Amino acid sequence: xxxxxxxxxxxxxxxxxxxxxxxxxxxxxxxxxxxxxxxxxxxxxxxxxxxxxxxxxxxxxxxxxxxxxxxxxxxxxxxxxxxxxxxxxxxxxxxxxxxxxxxxxxxxxxxxxxxxxxxxxxxx
Numbered sequence: 001x002x003x004x005x006x007x008x009x010x011x012x013x014x015x016x017x018x019x020x021x022x023x024x025x026x027x028x029x030x031x032x033x034x035x036x037x038x039x040x041x042x043x044x045x046x047x048x049x050x051x052x053x054x055x056x057x058x059x060x061x062x063x064x065x066x067x068x069x070x071x072x073x074x075x076x077x078x079x080x081x082x083x084x085x086x087x088x089x090x091x092x093x094x095x096x097x098x099x100x101x102x103x104x105x106x107x108x109x110x111x112x113x114x115x116x117x118x119x120x121x122x123x124x
Contacts, residue, residue: 014079028094063099
């Protein structure tokens with residue numbers, strides 16, 4: 001059975017929904033980033049810095065994979081369910097942005113702690 005081509009109005013609605021989902025994801029990522037930055041004020045031990053940097057690399061790889069899956073799910077969801085809510089797709093995008101933000105912040109915090117210890121002359 002052949003699917004009918006989407007009208008320009010339907011395509012426009014999909015675009016608008018995807019844009020709203022991306023904007024929501026960005027807003028949630030900013031909130032997550034602010035929360036992580038506030039909670040990451042405590043210093044980490046030097047041994048933890050190496051582990052955090054390694055985890056950040058793994059998270060970045062996983063985040064890229066999750067982002068692709070989220071984009072695919074969002075596109076499929078919008079195509080098949082354009083009359084329904086995009087809450088699931090928005091949640092997937094938001095989770096992806098939040099995970100990326102948290103991984104980036106953990107890495108930057110570890111780097112700041114390492115530099116601070118280096119500047120203080122400590123090697124731990």
